[in-house]
Amino acid sequence: MSFGARLHAAVADRGPFCVGIDPHAALLRAWGYDDDVAGLERFALGAVEAVAPHCSIVKPQSAFYERFGSRGVAVLERVIAESRAAGALVLLDIKRGDIGSTSQAYADAYLDPASPLASDAVTVSPFLGFGSLQPFVDTATQHDAGLFVLAATSNKEGPEVQEAVTGGHSVSATMLDHLRRLNADATPLGSFGAVVGATLEDDRGLDLAFNGPILAPGYGEQGGTTDDIRRIFGASAGHVLASSSRGVLRLGPDAAAMRDAVLRTNDELRALRG
Numbered sequence: 001m002s003f004g005a006r007l008h009a010a011v012a013d014r015g016p017f018c019v020g021i022d023p024h025a026a027l028l029r030a031w032g033y034d035d036d037v038a039g040l041e042r043f044a045l046g047a048v049e050a051v052a053p054h055c056s057i058v059k060p061q062s063a064f065y066e067r068f069g070s071r072g073v074a075v076l077e078r079v080i081a082e083s084r085a086a087g088a089l090v091l092l093d094i095k096r097g098d099i100g101s102t103s104q105a106y107a108d109a110y111l112d113p114a115s116p117l118a119s120d121a122v123t124v125s126p127f128l129g130f131g132s133l134q135p136f137v138d139t140a141t142q143h144d145a146g147l148f149v150l151a152a153t154s155n156k157e158g159p160e161v162q163e164a165v166t167g168g169h170s171v172s173a174t175m176l177d178h179l180r181r182l183n184a185d186a187t188p189l190g191s192f193g194a195v196v197g198a199t200l201e202d203d204r205g206l207d208l209a210f211n212g213p214i215l216a217p218g219y220g221e222q223g224g225t226t227d228d229i230r231r232i233f234g235a236s237a238g239h240v241l242a243s244s245s246r247g248v249l250r251l252g253p254d255a256a257a258m259r260d261a262v263l264r265t266n267d268e269l270r271a272l273r274g
């Protein structure tokens with residue numbers, strides 16, 4: 001089954017809230033752990049145990065594991081495996097993008113089921129040109145995986161690049177047009193998503209109806225709210241996965257508090273889907 005179809009079913013079952021498993025050094029210390037590999041492991045697996053059974057999708061940010069080298073990456077492999085075992089899809093936040101031949105190696109690393117880091121979907125950066133992502137597109141299609149392409153990111157520096165106009169369209173709009181083509185014939189939902197922040201002032205005039213999922217980071221800690229999801233995404237709010245990392249993880253290590261926040265937020269976001 002395609003990633004889009006699996007995500008559609010998972011969201012119908014559990015709701016559209018995506019929790020980021022981001023082991024910040026400050027959070028490890030706040031949970032009472034050392035900022036070392038043992039602390040990383042207790043934190044990350046504790047967070048997975050608390051939230052993954054209640055989420056349609058979780059989003060570990062690779063950088064927080066890579067900072068510990070190979071032992072940190074080994075923890076990431078367990079985060080991926082245990083999240084899936086708990087019934088959650090895994091969107092690995094890597095934001096990779098390079099010339100095509102190197103993109104192929106990244107795609108093999110993160111999307112080929114034979115890889116220990118294989119995930120259901122990854123984030124990719126299209127700023128070497130959307131065509132440079134073709135190996136990701138082909139590999140995702142081959143393995144029923146998904147992609148989330150950076151389009152209008154949640155950080156304030158994004159517009160310098162993303163609102164630049166080329167061929168009469170903003171870079172963000174151009175990325176969404178590529179996704180619209182990739183998702184054209186997919187039902188119930190395409191596998192090629194966009195990243196559009198929950199922090200935008202408005203929809204920037206973007207046509208968000210591209211028949212794919214929308215990852216909206218910036219919900220929670222960066223200021224995005226459920227009202228913002230309604231305001232920014234309008235009729236496309238039903239395709240949005242609002243994503244928060246620190247906003248949930250700050251409630252730990254109290255597993256019940258994290259779980260309750262996930263359940264509550266899923267209910268709140270479900271109401272937007274009509």
Ligand SMILES: O=c1ccn([C@@H]2O[C@H](COP(=O)(O)O)[C@@H](O)[C@H]2O)c(=O)[nH]1
Pocket residue numbers: 020022061093152153154155195197217218219220221222243244245246247
């Ligand atoms: O536009 C983007 C794209 C990705 N992110 C990532 O999402 C989380 C946000 O974490 P919070 O703690 O909820 O702020 C993090 O992994 C970012 O790398 C983003 O923030 N904005």
